[in-house]
Amino acid sequence: MVNNPNIRFAGFADDWVQCEFSNLAKVRRGLTYKPSDVRDYGIRVLRSSNIAEDTFLIKSDDVFVNKEAVKIDKVKNGDILITSANGSSRLVGKHALIKGVNDDTVHGGFMLVARAKNPEFVNATMSSSWYSKFINNFVSGGNGAIGNLSKSNLEDQKVYVPSEKEQQKIGSVFSTLDHKIGLEERQISLLKDLKKGYLQKMFPKNGAKVPELRFAGFADDWEERKLGELLTAIKRPIKMQDDDTYQLVTVKRRNEGIVSRGLFKGSQILVKNYFELHAGDYLISKRQVVHGANGIVPKDMEGAIVSNEYLVSVGNKNITTDFLTIISKLPIMYKMFFLSSYGIDIEKLVFNVNDWKKREISIPSLQEQNRISSFFKQLDNALTLHQRKLDLLKDLKKGLSQQMFV
Numbered sequence: 001m002v003n004n005p006n007i008r009f010a011g012f013a014d015d016w017v018q019c020e021f022s023n024l025a026k027v028r029r030g031l032t033y034k035p036s037d038v039r040d041y042g043i044r045v046l047r048s049s050n051i052a053e054d055t056f057l058i059k060s061d062d063v064f065v066n067k068e069a070v071k072i073d074k075v076k077n078g079d080i081l082i083t084s085a086n087g088s089s090r091l092v093g094k095h096a097l098i099k100g101v102n103d104d105t106v107h108g109g110f111m112l113v114a115r116a117k118n119p120e121f122v123n124a125t126m127s128s129s130w131y132s133k134f135i136n137n138f139v140s141g142g143n144g145a146i147g148n149l150s151k152s153n154l155e156d157q158k159v160y161v162p163s164e165k166e167q168q169k170i171g172s173v174f175s176t177l178d179h180k181i182g183l184e185e186r187q188i189s190l191l192k193d194l195k196k197g198y199l200q201k202m203f204p205k206n207g208a209k210v211p212e213l214r215f216a217g218f219a220d221d222w223e224e225r226k227l228g229e230l231l232t233a234i235k236r237p238i239k240m241q242d243d244d245t246y247q248l249v250t251v252k253r254r255n256e257g258i259v260s261r262g263l264f265k266g267s268q269i270l271v272k273n274y275f276e277l278h279a280g281d282y283l284i285s286k287r288q289v290v291h292g293a294n295g296i297v298p299k300d301m302e303g304a305i306v307s308n309e310y311l312v313s314v315g316n317k318n319i320t321t322d323f324l325t326i327i328s329k330l331p332i333m334y335k336m337f338f339l340s341s342y343g344i345d346i347e348k349l350v351f352n353v354n355d356w357k358k359r360e361i362s363i364p365s366l367q368e369q370n371r372i373s374s375f376f377k378q379l380d381n382a383l384t385l386h387q388r389k390l391d392l393l394k395d396l397k398k399g400l401s402q403q404m405f406v
Helices: 119-125 129-138 151-156 164-201 321-327 331-342 353-358 366-403
Strands: 017-020 025-029 043-046 063-065 080-083 095-097 105-107 111-116 158-161 223-226 231-233 245-252 257-265 274-276 282-285 294-296 305-307 310-315 360-363
Touching: 025 151, 080 119, 095 119, 105 111, 111 119, 119 158, 119 164, 129 151, 129 158, 164 366, 245 282, 294 321, 305 310, 321 360, 321 366
Parallel strands: 043 105, 245 305, 257 294
Antiparallel strands: 017 158, 025 111, 043 063, 080 095, 080 111, 223 360, 231 310, 245 257, 274 305, 282 294, 282 310
16 A cells, blocks of 8 residues: 655655544534523634635624633634534535634534644645545445534544654645635635625616716716617527537526536427527526526527527617626616516516516616726626636645645
């Protein structure tokens, strides 16, 4: 059996040795508190929600209890917080280094805390293959109870480790990666909040003729226009061939619009009344439950097909596709297609195209549409750039987790 990882730092050649996890870290159970112990301030209690993927978070909705109820040691920065029980088994075992705790804090009853001499190394090795196998065997099935991670089972796990000096080198690598990942996540969060704020201020609301915030040089009122004047419902029936392959799409409110359902042979598609889509088409779901789901067909879905359960429409010279893409995601559009005329009885909703055509929205001049679209495109490009950086960092961390541990 190979007792050394695939990637090592220069100057380290000794075999890694096997030990129990309890030799690496001291594991402590948390404590469950009664509702009567909860206070608006006091001792913070860490829960599973304080771990986002493998990042530790201090949250605005954290629970606090009075100090008299606390019967366990407080946590410290550098401790490893671990979810030991959860209604969702996939969340059991998630872990993160505790950072940024400046007040008295403990961990709750469904949590474990591991305190180690080299916490960065121990936390990193818990992202490697031995830990994944352990969780699968003792939490998701096998010998352990579903949805529960036993303290004793974790302590008994056999782990291969190098010298303390090599542990520190490895821990430093993953600490640096986690820091960079955290910076990118915060930047993405800031950009999303910025975009949300601008979306609220750069479009008229509550019957106003102009938005709260505008670019210099634009002063005219936004015009109320019927959707039937801006968008034209179209049908492009397609005669499917049994041996040809087609990409089917759907529209979801929670998935940022258009979503591919996959590629299918014509012979696999039982219902044949499908329409062909072009990039820039605007789709609205006419089905119950997902009424109001809408989106713009992207370039990579040119030629895809959609069933007649969706309204397919195209814009005209009064509105640009880019501007339509932005406003289609505003809450007002959902209210227009869902709440304002259909009521709240979701089981009786019926989409009426003629009624839809009569709905009114406010739009500015084409020049102002283009200026607004350009601004949000810059924000989206910045978000995409930081998301790519984040994805690369996470992929790098995942790769190193597989190669730098036994």
